[in-house]
Amino acid sequence: MTSSSVxxxxxxxxxxxxxxxxxxTALFNYLYAKQQGGKFLxxxxxxxxxxxxxxxTDDILTSLKWLGMEAEExxxxxxxxxxxYKKIADRMVDQGLAYxxxxxxxxxxxxxxxxxxxxxxxxxxxxxxxxxxxxEGRTSxxxxxxxxxxxxxxxxxxxxGEIHFxxxxxxxxxxxxxxxVPTYNFVVVIDDVEMNISHVIRGDDHIxxxxxxxxxxxxxxxxxxxxxxxxxxxxxxxxxxSKRNGETSTNAYRVEGYLPEALLNFLVRLGWSHGDQELFTxxxxxxxxxxxNVQVSGAVFNSEKLLWIQxxxxxxxNPERLGKIVKEDFKSKFSDASFKELDSAFAAKLxxxxxxxxxxxxxxxxxxxxxxxxxxxxxxxxxLKWNKxxxxxxxxxxxxxxxxxxxxxxIESNQKNTLGECxxxxxxxxxxxxxxxxxxxxxxxxxxxxxxxFVTGHASSAIGxxxxxxxxxxxxxxxxxxxxxxx
RNA sequence: GUCCCUAUCGUCUAGAGGCCUAGGACACUGCCUUUUCACGGCGGCGACCGGGGUUCGACUCCCCGUGGGGACGCCA
Numbered sequence: 083m084t085s086s087s088v089x090x091x092x093x094x095x096x097x098x099x100x101x102x103x104x105x106x107t108a109l110f111n112y113l114y115a116k117q118q119g120g121k122f123l124x125x126x127x128x129x130x131x132x133x134x135x136x137x138x139t140d141d142i143l144t145s146l147k148w149l150g151m152e153a154e155e156x157x158x159x160x161x162x163x164x165x166x167y168k169k170i171a172d173r174m175v176d177q178g179l180a181y182x183x184x185x186x187x188x189x190x191x192x193x194x195x196x197x198x199x200x201x202x203x204x205x206x207x208x209x210x211x212x213x214x215x216x217x218e219g220r221t222s223x224x225x226x227x228x229x230x231x232x233x234x235x236x237x238x239x240x241x242x243g244e245i246h247f248x249x250x251x252x253x254x255x256x257x258x259x260x261x262x263v264p265t266y267n268f269v270v271v272i273d274d275v276e277m278n279i280s281h282v283i284r285g286d287d288h289i290x291x292x293x294x295x296x297x298x299x300x301x302x303x304x305x306x307x308x309x310x311x312x313x314x315x316x317x318x319x320x321x322x323x324s325k326r327n328g329e330t331s332t333n334a335y336r337v338e339g340y341l342p343e344a345l346l347n348f349l350v351r352l353g354w355s356h357g358d359q360e361l362f363t364x365x366x367x368x369x370x371x372x373x374x375n376v377q378v379s380g381a382v383f384n385s386e387k388l389l390w391i392q393x394x395x396x397x398x399x400n401p402e403r404l405g406k407i408v409k410e411d412f413k414s415k416f417s418d419a420s421f422k423e424l425d426s427a428f429a430a431k432l433x434x435x436x437x438x439x440x441x442x443x444x445x446x447x448x449x450x451x452x453x454x455x456x457x458x459x460x461x462x463x464x465x466l467k468w469n470k471x472x473x474x475x476x477x478x479x480x481x482x483x484x485x486x487x488x489x490x491x492x493i494e495s496n497q498k499n500t501l502g503e504c505x506x507x508x509x510x511x512x513x514x515x516x517x518x519x520x521x522x523x524x525x526x527x528x529x530x531x532x533x534x535x536f537v538t539g540h541a542s543s544a545i546g547x548x549x550x551x552x553x554x555x556x557x558x559x560x561x562x563x564x565x566x567x568x569x
Numbered sequence: 570g571u572c573c574c575u576a577u578c579g580u581c582u583a584g585a586g587g588c589c590u591a592g593g594a595c596a597c598u599g600c601c602u603u604u605u606c607a608c609g610g611c612g613g614c615g616a617c618c619g620g621g622g623u624u625c626g627a628c629u630c631c632c633c634g635u636g637g638g639g640a641c642g643c644c645a
Contacts, residue, residue: 093645094645095644097644097645127645129644130645132644133644133645183643187642187643190642190643194642197570197571198571198641200570201571202570202571203570203571203641204570204571205641224643226643242574245573245574247573248572251571251572251573251641252572253641255642255643256642258643260643263643265644266644266645270645286573286575286638286639287638287640287645288639288640288645289573289574289639289640290572290574290639290640290641291645313574313575314638316637316638318580320637322638322639351581355581355583357582357583357593358583358592358593358594359594360593360594377582378574378575378576379575379576379637379638380637380638380639381580381581382580382581383580384580384581384595384596386580386596387581387594387595390594390596391594391595393607393608397608438607438608439606439607440607512604516604526604527604529604530605531604531605534605535605540605540606541605541606542606542607543605543606544606544607546604547605548604
């Protein structure tokens, strides 16, 4: 036994890639479990045999692992328990708690439309509810719940309080389909009971399912869990977030270069808050999370704020870890040569400078590549400011030539690889560049723009020249300055 | 249409009857700083859906409207 009886689960269906809304649900479950000293479990709801696919299950598992939220007990797959569910349904039929329905889908659909037309709630007409014998000429049947006709089903939601449903609004929902496969509303209860789930934390699109499920808990004579319904995550159009109105695949955020803790931090603030605090570590989220503080209305997914949070986590991330992520997830941003240099001491020194200035890990990779590439980087010299004034261009080149000759001499006399090893530091480069500018009648910006462009391979680099020159291999700097002078 | 949920800046939110001339964050924007971009610092713009109650006093409590969302599947 754990110190707590709290057991929660995340129960996605593998009919699509792990959805960002699903991640938020998983997160709230996970946070609650961890904080209460309970367990976080996983169940794959694959009873829709046609739409469930292995690749989606794989994606869900990979993504959850990436996010650091893994199941603490073996994963339950509903498709492996079909017979078990069927037996329970049959037993309920014997007990008079459910019944066989011989209606065809077309017949059901017809009464549903008729009721809608009459201004009533669209539901099953209950044709077979009191039927004792199979319908003449029909062999296949579904099993429906014999939901009470009168009374009220009530429950206390941990985020919304009391919710009541009059029985006449609840349908005799299907538990077992004609093909023998059980439905969601049925199996979710059996599994939650058998997995000993104490708290059902899920999206509020399930509020309407709750009375049906409560009927099942009672029918099974099982203890009901505590329910907590989370507000929906909305797209920019304020509708439930879907592929149409936003990027919903979790893996897409990984590919973009988001850190898992940043995504989680952003998601936890969608529907939950702790005063004015915006940034949270996983430990803080676990310590501070309270279901009582969960918001009740939907929250629009704001990708700009996500980017900002990502940038903040980038500043706080361990540089070594960032290096690993770059190697694992962003190999495509490198050449063979620059990828190899990722293991160098130079790369390790670069990351702490680069990471706080970029937002995405992908951008970190894009900044690293040209700095690690041994050769010259292609430069579009047409955007350089010196094109505006030929006389300035001449002066700049003269200044660069002076610098290059001085530094080459320095390297040669010291027999070293970098200017830093020859004693030149940030302040030294600063001083040198400024004095050369003064001597040639140039502004600092005039000189640095072309140098930066050619040396870093970027029009704007996340690392300043003063920091870069001392640590970068002189041979490469020299090569690139040479290219600059020739342009 | 029916049922359920919901309503503070454009967005995420603070606010548990007087602390509110409503706070923070993102975005936008002005200035400063600056070797580009960015970061940072100091400002600005910007909201309690409407109407009734309850109360000495409502952003906060109640009711009604209205708006928004969700559900109404032999999907989950």
